Amino acid sequence: MVLTSYTVNGSSSSSQAIKGVYYPSWISSNFSPSSINTKLFTHVYYAFLTPNNVTFKFDIEQTQEAPLLLNFTSTLHTKNPPVKTIFSVGGAAEGPVLFSRMVADSSSRWHFILSSIEVARKFGFDGVDLDWETPQNPEDMENLSHLLDEWRVEVEKEAKATGRAELLLSAAVYYSADLSGPPRSYPSASITKNLDWINVMTYDYHGAWDPTLTGANAALYDSKSIVSTSYGVQSWIRSGVPLSKLIMGLPLYGRTWQLKDPRSYFIGAPAVDVGPGPDKTGVLTYAEIVQYNKDHKAKVVHDMETVSVYSVAGNIWIGYDDTKTVAVKIGYARAIGLRGYFFWAVGGDYKWKISKTASKLWSL
DSSP states (O other): OOOOOOOOOTTSOTTTOEEEEEEEGGGTTTSOGGGSOGGGOSEEEEEEEOOOTTTOSOOGGGSSOHHHHHHHHHHHHHSSSOOEEEEEEEOGGGOSHHHHHHHTSHHHHHHHHHHHHHHHHHTTOSEEEEEOSOOOSHHHHHHHHHHHHHHHHHHHHHHHHHTOOOOEEEEEEOSSSEETTTTEEOOHHHHHHHOSEEEEOOOOOSSTTSTTBOOOTTOSOOTTSSOSHHHHHHHHHHHTOOGGGEEEEEESEEEEEEESSTTOOSTTOBEEEEOSOGGGOOEEEHHHHHHHHHHTTOEEEEETTTTEEEEEETTEEEEEOOHHHHHHHHHHHHHHTOOEEEEEOTTOSSTTHHHHHHHHHHHO
16 A cells, blocks of 8 residues: 655755654663664653652662662663753653642742752753643643743743753643543644644544544544644644744554454454553553564554554554655655654664655655
C-alpha cells in the first residue's frame, strides 16, 4: 500500500530543527544516557522531576536522584556530538492537581520558578520543560499564563545577572489547543511570548481506556473524528502559536487489543480487552512489537487513510508507527513548516531505525 508523500518547502531547514527525545528516569538501570545515539537528536529531556507538593520547590538533595542528574547532563554534553539537556517536570503519572494548586497562587509560582532555575543551573541543564497533563478548567489556563509570564521574567533576570545564556523553556501540551469538558483553551499568546517551543503530544488517541474498539495510536488523519495529528497541529496553528514553536510528537510504542473476532481486524474493530503489555497496560515498545510480530508471524497492514500501521496475530491487534508512517509524518511536518519533532521515549526504538529515518529525512 502506498502512503501519501509530501513536497517539502524551504521553511524548515535542518539548522533550525529540533529533534527531541524524552529519557524516562526509570529506564536508567538498563539504558544509560551514554547509550543514546546523539547523532540523531538535538535535545534530550530527563523525565521527570516533581516539586514538593507543599513548598513547590524541588527536593533533589533529599533523594537519590542528584548523581543521576549530574551523570545525565555531563554525559550528554560531552558525547560526540553533544546535545542540549532539559529536565521535564510532572508527567502523566503526576496528574493535574499539584500543578493546579501551584499556579493558583503567586507565592507558590515564585517558589517553583526560582527552584526550577536553581536545579537547572546546579545540575547543568540547558532548560526546563513543563509537562502538565492537563489544565482542567479556564482558571487553570489563566493561571498557566501567569506562570509562563513570570517564569520568562525570572529566566531573563537570572541570565542577565550571571552573564549566562538564558535557560530554554518548553512545555509538553495536549494534542489540541482546545479541550472539551469543560471547554478550555491554552493561553496561546502567553505560550508564544514566553516559551521557546511546545511539544505537542500527538499520540495516545486510543488505548486501554477504550478496550472495546481497536484504534490507531497516533493517526495522522481520521476522517471520522477530530482525534488525529493533523487536526491537533492545525488547531495549534489556528490558535496563533507560530510554526517555529510547534514540535510534533511521535510515539516509539504501540497499543494492543484482544479482538472479539480474529477475522474482523480493521481499525475500529470490536475488541474484548487490552492485549499484551506489562502490568496489563496494553503498551509495547516498537522494539517489542517488531519482536512480537516476528515471533507470531503477524500480518502487518499499512493504512493509507490514517497513515498508521497495525499488525494482527490470532486475536491480538497492535496499532503503532514504523519507519514508513513516520517518514510520511516527517514529510507532513516539514511541508507545513513545523520546527521539528520529538519522540516518547528513548529506548523504545528498534536498532534506532525510526529515529534514523526521522533524522535523515529532516536533514535532506
